[in-house]
Amino acid sequence: MTETGLGSGVPRSVAGPGWAAKLALQPWFHRFCSRVPGLRGIARAEGEALFEVVSGFVRSQCLLALVELRVLHRLAEAPETTARLAALSAVPVDRMAVLCQAGAALKLMRRKGDIWRLTPRGAAFLTVPGLEAMVRHHPVLYRDLADPAAFFRGKTDPELAGFWPYVFGAGGAADPDLAARYSDLMADSQGLVAEDTLRLVDFRGITHLMDVGGGTGAFLAAVGKAHPQLTRTLFDLPAVVAGARARLGADVTIIPGSFRDDDLPLGADAISLIRVLYDHADATVTALLANVRQALPPGGRLIISEPMSGGARPDPATDVYFTVYTLAMQTGRTRSEAEIAGLLQKAGFDAITPAKSLRPFVTTALSAMTPAESLSKLSN
Numbered sequence: 001m002t003e004t005g006l007g008s009g010v011p012r013s014v015a016g017p018g019w020a021a022k023l024a025l026q027p028w029f030h031r032f033c034s035r036v037p038g039l040r041g042i043a044r045a046e047g048e049a050l051f052e053v054v055s056g057f058v059r060s061q062c063l064l065a066l067v068e069l070r071v072l073h074r075l076a077e078a079p080e081t082t083a084r085l086a087a088l089s090a091v092p093v094d095r096m097a098v099l100c101q102a103g104a105a106l107k108l109m110r111r112k113g114d115i116w117r118l119t120p121r122g123a124a125f126l127t128v129p130g131l132e133a134m135v136r137h138h139p140v141l142y143r144d145l146a147d148p149a150a151f152f153r154g155k156t157d158p159e160l161a162g163f164w165p166y167v168f169g170a171g172g173a174a175d176p177d178l179a180a181r182y183s184d185l186m187a188d189s190q191g192l193v194a195e196d197t198l199r200l201v202d203f204r205g206i207t208h209l210m211d212v213g214g215g216t217g218a219f220l221a222a223v224g225k226a227h228p229q230l231t232r233t234l235f236d237l238p239a240v241v242a243g244a245r246a247r248l249g250a251d252v253t254i255i256p257g258s259f260r261d262d263d264l265p266l267g268a269d270a271i272s273l274i275r276v277l278y279d280h281a282d283a284t285v286t287a288l289l290a291n292v293r294q295a296l297p298p299g300g301r302l303i304i305s306e307p308m309s310g311g312a313r314p315d316p317a318t319d320v321y322f323t324v325y326t327l328a329m330q331t332g333r334t335r336s337e338a339e340i341a342g343l344l345q346k347a348g349f350d351a352i353t354p355a356k357s358l359r360p361f362v363t364t365a366l367s368a369m370t371p372a373e374s375l376s377k378l379s380n
Ligand SMILES: C[S@@+](CC[C@H](N)C(=O)[O-])C[C@H]1O[C@@H](n2cnc3c(N)ncnc32)[C@H](O)[C@@H]1O
Pocket: 166, 169, 170, 173, 183, 186, 187, 190, 193, 212, 213, 214, 215, 216, 218, 219, 235, 236, 237, 240, 257, 258, 259, 260, 261, 273, 274, 275, 276, 279
């Protein structure tokens, strides 16, 4: 229930915070919790979780410094002292000591005596494809978030949109260098997405898959390994598919085009949209889904895989990182399963399977079908 707040003209909530939040707004309550066994543990864990939120940006920037100064890379080759790491990175020793200590607190490296070594987490960071590229790319996003209130008011001009020029229309993405820059970033991180998508989606019954917005073909290459019998087609913008042939064998058909401006080619009995919808506004997605529906035969399959919002159960990875990232792209939106299912229903898809995820921060997959009966009736 709301009423109009005096002066501001903005509706104000009448109910106020819930009882637990009301209690937590009282300083005496925190003093009380810190004295009562049982409550003390909960209070401490809550405090730690809260401080993680407070310090997230600094943690992330320490990681970026460790990457840019190649500290983790050097430790992957050999254990080092602070003094050597400092000399190799042209950083004063006392400052390198602070950075290494932060790296140890983040469990990326550890110290024994005077010597620093890489931990399994630090090694995983260097090994997981796409993670380092993602971190190196963060300065663009962080510049866009430098004034977060203005950003959320929509009063900034985010630089990130320029990194993904197709958000301004297919014509915006004609520059092959720009296309190669974003395609490399996507291809690097495609390994995990493909791995999870292939585990989550049932490919039985599919004979010909067309990957729309498939970049330089990293997903189709993974599909080819898992399901060598499938016929595969790649559809993406001309400036992007130019880089695909090197990755894909001659058995994959590559079709340049724009799903905004062209009808999608016919012939596939399944279409995949991997990390495509979240780049675009609802109107573009609605038109794309209509285009996909037209291109598929009755009973054809649509596979959607991308990071999705937790919806009614907000997810710390997708509802902070990806929703803000796609917002900075200007046209993007990280949708929940329910929102995507709603758009699919409106576009006339059936058999929408509940979304499944192994790692929501990697991807969540959803599939749907074109109605077998009604379309065959229409075509009779
Ligand atoms: C975020 S990338 C995802 C690439 C790939 N599916 C992946 O997951 O690695 C989005 C892709 O959609 C493509 N795309 C954007 N607008 C398009 C359009 N109008 N027609 C065809 N492809 C488009 C981009 O070129 C890009 O390759």
